Amino acid sequence: MSDESTEVGLPAEQHDLPHRFENPGLPPHHERLTDTDPRAAKRAERLIAALFGLSALGTIGAVAAFFVVPPEQTVASIRLSTLLLGLGLAVAFGAAGIAAIHWSKTLMNDREMVEERHPQASSAAAREQAAQVIADGVSDSGLSRRGALKGAMVTALALAPLGFAVPLIGGVGGDWNISKFRHTMWKKGTKLAHDPSGRTIKAADLTIGSAVHVIPDGLNDVPDMLEEKAKAMVLLIRLDPRTLKEAPDRKDWSYEGIVAYSKVCTHVGCPVALYEQRTHHLLCPCHQSTFDIADGAKVVFGPAKRPLPQLPITVDAEGYLVAQSDFHEPVGPSFWERLK
Amino acid sequence: MSTNASAPKLAAPVDILDQRTGVATFIKAFARKVFPDHWSFLLGEIALFSFIILLLTGTFLTLFFVPSSDLVTYTGPLAAMNGVEMSRAFASTLHLSFEVTGGLLMRQIHHWAALIFMAAIVTHMMRVFFTGAFRKPREINWVIGFTLMILGLAAGFSGYSLPDDVLSGNGLRITDGVVKSIPIIGSYLSYFIFGGEFPGTHIIPRLFTVHILLVPGLILALVGLHLFLVVLHKHTQYPGGGRTERNVVGYPIFPVYMAKQAGYFLIIFGVLALMGATLTINPVWNYGPYDPSPVSAGAQPDWYMLFLEGALRLTPGFLEVVIGGFTLSLNVLIPAVVVPGILFTTLALYPFVESWATGDKREHHLADRPRNAPVRTATGVSVLTAFMVLILAGSNDLIATHFHMSINAITWTFRILLFVLPVVTFMVTKRIALGLQRKDRELVLHGHESGKIVRFDTGEYIEVHQPLDEQERWIRVQHDPRRPIPLLPEHNERGVRRRGYRRDALRTRVSEFFYADRVEPVTPAEVAAAQAHGEHDALPAAGHAMAELTASKDGSSAG
Numbered sequence: 001m002s003d004e005s006t007e008v009g010l011p012a013e014q015h016d017l018p019h020r021f022e023n024p025g026l027p028p029h030h031e032r033l034t035d036t037d038p039r040a041a042k043r044a045e046r047l048i049a050a051l052f053g054l055s056a057l058g059t060i061g062a063v064a065a066f067f068v069v070p071p072e073q074t075v076a077s078i079r080l081s082t083l084l085l086g087l088g089l090a091v092a093f094g095a096a097g098i099a100a101i102h103w104s105k106t107l108m109n110d111r112e113m114v115e116e117r118h119p120q121a122s123s124a125a126a127r128e129q130a131a132q133v134i135a136d137g138v139s140d141s142g143l144s145r146r147g148a149l150k151g152a153m154v155t156a157l158a159l160a161p162l163g164f165a166v167p168l169i170g171g172v173g174g175d176w177n178i179s180k181f182r183h184t185m186w187k188k189g190t191k192l193a194h195d196p197s198g199r200t201i202k203a204a205d206l207t208i209g210s211a212v213h214v215i216p217d218g219l220n221d222v223p224d225m226l227e228e229k230a231k232a233m234v235l236l237i238r239l240d241p242r243t244l245k246e247a248p249d250r251k252d253w254s255y256e257g258i259v260a261y262s263k264v265c266t267h268v269g270c271p272v273a274l275y276e277q278r279t280h281h282l283l284c285p286c287h288q289s290t291f292d293i294a295d296g297a298k299v300v301f302g303p304a305k306r307p308l309p310q311l312p313i314t315v316d317a318e319g320y321l322v323a324q325s326d327f328h329e330p331v332g333p334s335f336w337e338r339l340k
Numbered sequence: 341m342s343t344n345a346s347a348p349k350l351a352a353p354v355d356i357l358d359q360r361t362g363v364a365t366f367i368k369a370f371a372r373k374v375f376p377d378h379w380s381f382l383l384g385e386i387a388l389f390s391f392i393i394l395l396l397t398g399t400f401l402t403l404f405f406v407p408s409s410d411l412v413t414y415t416g417p418l419a420a421m422n423g424v425e426m427s428r429a430f431a432s433t434l435h436l437s438f439e440v441t442g443g444l445l446m447r448q449i450h451h452w453a454a455l456i457f458m459a460a461i462v463t464h465m466m467r468v469f470f471t472g473a474f475r476k477p478r479e480i481n482w483v484i485g486f487t488l489m490i491l492g493l494a495a496g497f498s499g500y501s502l503p504d505d506v507l508s509g510n511g512l513r514i515t516d517g518v519v520k521s522i523p524i525i526g527s528y529l530s531y532f533i534f535g536g537e538f539p540g541t542h543i544i545p546r547l548f549t550v551h552i553l554l555v556p557g558l559i560l561a562l563v564g565l566h567l568f569l570v571v572l573h574k575h576t577q578y579p580g581g582g583r584t585e586r587n588v589v590g591y592p593i594f595p596v597y598m599a600k601q602a603g604y605f606l607i608i609f610g611v612l613a614l615m616g617a618t619l620t621i622n623p624v625w626n627y628g629p630y631d632p633s634p635v636s637a638g639a640q641p642d643w644y645m646l647f648l649e650g651a652l653r654l655t656p657g658f659l660e661v662v663i664g665g666f667t668l669s670l671n672v673l674i675p676a677v678v679v680p681g682i683l684f685t686t687l688a689l690y691p692f693v694e695s696w697a698t699g700d701k702r703e704h705h706l707a708d709r710p711r712n713a714p715v716r717t718a719t720g721v722s723v724l725t726a727f728m729v730l731i732l733a734g735s736n737d738l739i740a741t742h743f744h745m746s747i748n749a750i751t752w753t754f755r756i757l758l759f760v761l762p763v764v765t766f767m768v769t770k771r772i773a774l775g776l777q778r779k780d781r782e783l784v785l786h787g788h789e790s791g792k793i794v795r796f797d798t799g800e801y802i803e804v805h806q807p808l809d810e811q812e813r814w815i816r817v818q819h820d821p822r823r824p825i826p827l828l829p830e831h832n833e834r835g836v837r838r839r840g841y842r843r844d845a846l847r848t849r850v851s852e853f854f855y856a857d858r859v860e861p862v863t864p865a866e867v868a869a870a871q872a873h874g875e876h877d878a879l880p881a882a883g884h885a886m887a888e889l890t891a892s893k894d895g896s897s898a899g
Binding site: 017018019020021023024025026027066070071072073074075078081082083084085086087089090091092093094095096097098099100101103104108109110112113114115116117119120169172173174175176178180181195196213215224226227229230231233263265267268269270271273274285286287288289299301302303304305306332333334335336337338339340 | 372373374417418437438439441442444445448449477510513514516517518520521522523524525526527528530531532535536537538539540542572573574580581582583584585586587588589590591592595596599600602603604605606607608609610611613614616617618630631632633634635636637638639649652653654655656657658659660662665666667668669671672675703705736737747748751810811813814817818861862863864865868
């Protein structure tokens with residue numbers, strides 16, 4: 001590229017000048033104080049030795065802290081133990097590190113050395129020989145002449161990993177029954193219960209404006225409790241029935257202004273837990289999707305597309321809130337076959 | 341073996357080794373190998389040393405951590421947790437934090453080291469990018485380094501989830517939601533990861549294997565390869581007197597770099613120990629064990645995941661569509677899969693893109709000054725701007741609560757800034773880089789202002805300019821001028837349409853994008869002309885040359 005710079009248009013009389021500046025070579029070396037003054041060198045030596053000494057003291061401190069201040073049964077004692085042990089380590093490593101660097105900067109040779117580079121590519125002769133070796137090897141193996149052999153080999157090697165991959169993939173997904181996404185443990189008559197205590201809820205206990213975290217009654221006794229809870233958790237809210245807008249086909253899904261919505265965000269599944277009483281908006285703390293509880297939990301802001309699924313509820317003979325059925329659609333984030 | 345009495349002999353251990361391995365040849369070749377000195381060459385070392393510290397503290401943690409989702413009832417020193425049902429993973433995290441001396445310290449050092457590991461990788465990549473150190477022959481090493489960054493993300497993510505607390509559990513839940521959004525295979529992929537329905541009992545032990553075996557094993561192997569290639573290529577160096585494309589100037593490994601590197605490792609360990617001792621990180625005992633139901637507001641993932649979180653928060657919901665009865669959640673797929681996919685692919689392939697676009701196939705061992713590659717520098721700053729906007733968007737709830745602002749307004753602001761700000765910073769950075777190059781020209785042509793005013797006997801006042809010494813001048817004139825690739829005509833002299841013309845035309849357009857606006861380095865002739873016409877005058881003789889040399893679109897001329 002440096003040759004191309006001859007193209008720039010310059011007055012003819014300046015053509016005796018070089019076209020580009022030339023590298024001036026290494027800058028002159030400056031002696032350090034420790035190079036010229038033996039006392040300065042001695043001072044540096046003493047400082048380095050002192051730093052190594054400090055490092056050893058740090059180690060002793062850390063070991064002493066281990067034995068003298070073990071964590072007791074309180075948080076404060078754990079803090080103290082962590083602090084003393086850590087400070088000991090910090091001094092032990094930090095001081096030794098500073099000593100080593102100070103040594104290299106003050107006492108070790110600081111004259112820059114120059115090492116030649118060579119092009120990464122091999123010499124022409126070596127490349128030629130390598131090409132010959134490869135050609136010899138290829139013709140030796142007969143790969144180019146025996147096409148059937150090549151095909152057979154590639155097929156065999158391409159298939160071989162299957163014997164490993166099939167058991168692996170087959171095993172890791174459990175039963176691969178993805179239809180479980182569609183159902184929760186709510187069914188007709190399941191009582192609504194407080195999360196996490198499991199206490200069942202009477203409609204009369206709820207005042208207008210209150211919001212209750214709800215799980216299905218009996219959740220705490222099922223074996224796969226966390227999986228069921230991750231789908232079945234519900235937020236129960238009592239609104240003034242006059243503010244409630246309900247779709248005609250869902251008129252009987254609420255009870256006297258009490259509505260129950262899935263607490264699993266339809267965006268990526270966080271628990272939608274922040275309820276603002278004044279606006280009846282429900283906010284997902286993870287990505288700020290906002291749902292309007294008074295209007296079918298429709299999305300009013302944020303990255304979610306769909307409203308939260310509603311759980312149809314009613315009361316039983318004793319006044320306890322119960323589910324009419326399971327959710328009518330899969331809860332939680334969207335997936336490919338959600339509507340199938 | 342006859343030895344000269346005055347020559348030094350091999351020390352006994354080296355002698356023993358040499359007779360069995362021939363190690364003396366290796367020592368001869370490598371012990372005085374030269375490395376150039378610059379603070380920015382040490383960023384990668386921070387990553388390397390943090391990784392070693394991660395291995396050491398991580399080993400400590402594995403001795404006490406139990407990667408199991410089995411439920412146990414907590415009994416221990418933490419009164420607030422007594423009687424709470426939790427996974428064995430969470431219980432053992434509490435045990436190693438509160439009952440093992442130094443356990444909490446090791447956990448905190450480990451977590452801080454992980455954050456610094458990623459930060460060092462990213463800043464090291466930025467250094468390599470902005471100085472063009474990824475150019476031939478180092479493209480392969482750029483790709484290896486890129487892969488290490490991805491593995492670092494995987495290590496961080498898998499480790500963050502292990503304690504099985506509320507925050508990390510919600511992180512996994514978000515992961516599950518993202519995985520489910522992938523078309524066709526999403527639901528099955530979710531089962532593949534969790535061994536059934538979320539959360540299941542498999543994910544903690546699986547992440548443990550990934551975190552302590554697969555990922556660190558791969559990182560270790562690739563770090564070895566990365567460093568091998570650094571030694572093979574010899575390190576790049578910044579331009580300066582005596583430094584050329586054919587040499588490397590610096591200090592020898594033995595003893596200078598051995599002392600400096602050992603010292604540097606110890607200092608980093610010391611700083612991390614200080615952080616672990618004094619700065620609480622991820623206090624899982626405040627969050628409690630994972631339960632799908634509770635969640636806390638103001639929960640952010642570790643910093644390197646924030647850009648994904650921000651992208652998820654910004655993408656509006658209407659992008660979810662139903663096609664033929666199948667649900668396509670573009671509102672999740674775009675921010676969490678497509679955007680990082682494009683970002684990472686571009687990043688990995690950038691060296692090849694630039695080399696194709698600029699037609700530059702030469703080896704480069706002298707680092708660029710970022711101003712001398714204005715479009716590359718501006719591109720880097722532009723991508724970093726988008727990254728920063730996404731990081732801030734990932735913290736929009738904290739911004740809202742700290743500054744008492746509307747979360748909706750903040751989100752909308754970031755949605756707009758994500759598209760506008762990168763363009764603005766691209767243009768501003770490119771102008772700054774060109775401006776700095778013009779300043780370089782001015783300094784070389786006219787010297788430094790000395791502040792000395794001289795009055796001539798004619799009454800004329802001038803300011804004396806101090807010419808640059810040759811070392812300083814060299815730094816400002818050493819770079820090769822870069823020009824767009826000229827486009828050969830579409831038809832040859834016989835009027836036949838040339839093959840590959842369209843590809844060439846595209847390449848010329850991209851190359852114009854890189855180099856159309858440019859400032860060329862000063863030549864000796866220009867300095868001679870400037871000096872012939874006085875220290876500070878405009879250059880009438882070089883005027884027309886200047887117009888050609890600085891054919892920039894905005895029409896302003898240098899000097």
